[in-house]
Amino acid sequence: MAQRVFSGIQPTGTLHIGNYFGAIRNWASLQEDHDCIYCIVDYHAITTEIDPQVLRAASRSMALDLIACGIDPQRTILFTQSAVPEHAELAWILGCVTGYGDLARMIQFKDKSAGKKFISAGLFIYPVLQAADILLYRAAGVPVGEDQVQHLELSRRIARRFNARFGEFFPEPEPIVGKGARIMSLADPTIKMSKSAGEAHYIGVMEDERSIRGKIRSAVTDIGLEPGTTMSPGVANLFEVLDLSGELLGDQSIAAELCSEFQSGKLMYSHLKDAVFESLMQVLRPIGERRRELETSGIVEDILREGADKARVIARENITKVREMAGLVVG
């Protein structure tokens, strides 16, 4: 049997190209030779305040985006986290073998809670739920970005502690490091692309062309460099997008050409931006089309229901074993 892989993404409403190149594209290719379980993590989404109607719409929308981006429900289990409440139960149990100090050390918690008026206990416990997500399926591998490495390490630690206390059950999940694409914000190339930084910082996978063109045009570059100098972060980021798009399209000649222009100091950034736009749109257009077809076909609900059914079978089996081991009532 193929190695089982688990990963989750928060329902943020829409994917941006950082999500796509950094994670989802890898999710899609892992389907070739792995047994994949991908989850829209709505329990995670409520760690910070979010309107219930917005959340529900965002979860559905994320499912559409993922399928449009190549997640194949025929081969892969795709579902919404809260449809399998065993995630929450396991999180509780694992929370009891997790050190307070371990959680207090999590960088993401420190970042996300800094300056917040209300910090939920859920936000603090977030990494435990994440561990539960993975361990509930006894996944062997987890595709992660750099920023999630610390959380995965905690998951391994939690698995180890559970095993030591109750008996060997959970495999320690291994990180699967993708191509390492880390797309930066257009407006501030020193930070990772994200929606929360603001409109000008990201490009939505489903965004309309005019808007994308505008954002690429106003992307930060630099004040003009001497030939042979290393690229500024903004320019390097644009090249990254161009490279990745070219790779998917099977044509990297434009990237190579512009790169040599850069080296000789002749590159016009407006040309680079035009090229980035054209290549990127070639990647995004078919995705958008697929997404529109899916939307009208109205089969997402069925896909998610079937996915949840399949996930639940595995989850129930494992949680039953965990209950047994922990001395809890087995119903």
Place this chain on the structure above:
RNA sequence: AGGCCCGUAGCUCAAUUGGCAGAGCAUCCGACUCCAAAUCGGAAGGUUGGGGGUUCAACUCCUCCUGGGCCUGCCA
């Protein structure tokens, strides 16, 4: 369970004795620029947490609600 403090633009905060709700940063548009940045010019942004009351007039005073912070107490 009791006590104290707080809530004003996306963020940080102003607003005299109760007298026209403002600034900085962020945002958006324009100029400049190969494109951006920086700079300059302009614009938008508000049920002052919510309801009720006093008053000619309430961000300001009273009252209830809600949310947040802190202190004390109790406890499966």
